[in-house]
Amino acid sequence: MIRFECPECGSAMEVDESFAGRAARCPTCGAGLKVPAEGEPAAARPADTPSAGTARVRIGGQEVDVLPPLETMVLVSIACVALSGVVFVAVGVLRPVSPPWAAGALLGALLALLGVIVGVPAYHGVRRSKGRRRGRTHAAISILVGAGLFLVFLVLALVGFAEDVWMRPTCEENLHHIHEALRAYTRDHDGAFPPALETLVDEGYLQSDRWLTCPAHRMPVGENTYVLTPEINLSAKRPDGGDWWPPDTMIVSDGRPDAHKDGKVRVLLLSGKVEHVPVEDWYAYRKAQNQRWSRIVNRIRAAQREQEPEAGAEENPP
Numbered sequence: 001m002i003r004f005e006c007p008e009c010g011s012a013m014e015v016d017e018s019f020a021g022r023a024a025r026c027p028t029c030g031a032g033l034k035v036p037a038e039g040e041p042a043a044a045r046p047a048d049t050p051s052a053g054t055a056r057v058r059i060g061g062q063e064v065d066v067l068p069p070l071e072t073m074v075l076v077s078i079a080c081v082a083l084s085g086v087v088f089v090a091v092g093v094l095r096p097v098s099p100p101w102a103a104g105a106l107l108g109a110l111l112a113l114l115g116v117i118v119g120v121p122a123y124h125g126v127r128r129s130k131g132r133r134r135g136r137t138h139a140a141i142s143i144l145v146g147a148g149l150f151l152v153f154l155v156l157a158l159v160g161f162a163e164d165v166w167m168r169p170t171c172e173e174n175l176h177h178i179h180e181a182l183r184a185y186t187r188d189h190d191g192a193f194p195p196a197l198e199t200l201v202d203e204g205y206l207q208s209d210r211w212l213t214c215p216a217h218r219m220p221v222g223e224n225t226y227v228l229t230p231e232i233n234l235s236a237k238r239p240d241g242g243d244w245w246p247p248d249t250m251i252v253s254d255g256r257p258d259a260h261k262d263g264k265v266r267v268l269l270l271s272g273k274v275e276h277v278p279v280e281d282w283y284a285y286r287k288a289q290n291q292r293w294s295r296i297v298n299r300i301r302a303a304q305r306e307q308e309p310e311a312g313a314e315e316n317p318p
Helices: 072-094 100-128 136-167 171-188 198-202 279-315
Strands: 002-005 012-015 023-025 032-034 055-059 062-066 226-228 250-254 264-269 274-278
Touching: 072 100, 072 136, 100 136, 171 198, 171 226, 171 250, 171 264, 171 274, 250 279, 264 279, 274 279
Parallel strands: none
Antiparallel strands: 002 012, 023 032, 055 062, 226 250, 250 264, 264 274
């Protein structure tokens, strides 16, 4: 065996005698070298070669040592770890996917893991460079922080997706909560329906905006996917004292007829019952409901106009 040292970095090497006189490359610093023959002294390191771990430049005729460059892979590792936190927050705030926090946590976990994967070889690359590259401490910090963020984001993602799959309310449960909130709202507002379903959340009649999101739509939780029938007032009574609005009046419907896999649209009636209307019958059903709603509204307005002169006559007797 032939034992010799690298003339650039001083690393000790040992090769078989069959490689004597051949060109080789130092595995530590990558410098080109020649394997000495048996008994031949190894090439000495040049006197003007900079010491390991420094770079030497000439300024004003004087040679000075400068700080070695930072390993590129270390910068990539740090960037991936930092970006994982940014993506987690951005996805949760912008809500481009559903569920937003779980999706953001999953993307953050993947980026943090990538930072760790890049950081490990970067750490060893700096160590093997014998000081010609720096960033060993940066790489170690990036690995530790990245591993911690990966575990945290992974747990958040698993919890978020599990809640979305197993704990997210069904469309029928949403509609029942909306019906209860509408009833409570009408009791406090002289029978009038709110201008929008979001009002139920804003005024505290609906405890959470999650009840406004149908899970079949795959929308971020909190976005309204239902349509409220407008201008319904339960306090209006017919001249005979009966109710204008029958119990089977459609008050809330699903925003997309093709959202559910069973091909049926969920419809909330005034009575609180949830009907499942087949998509092929949906447009005829909605048209009939809209026509009936228009007739009732016109009759209510006509009855109010007839009562106005009578009220005026009572206030101003002859």
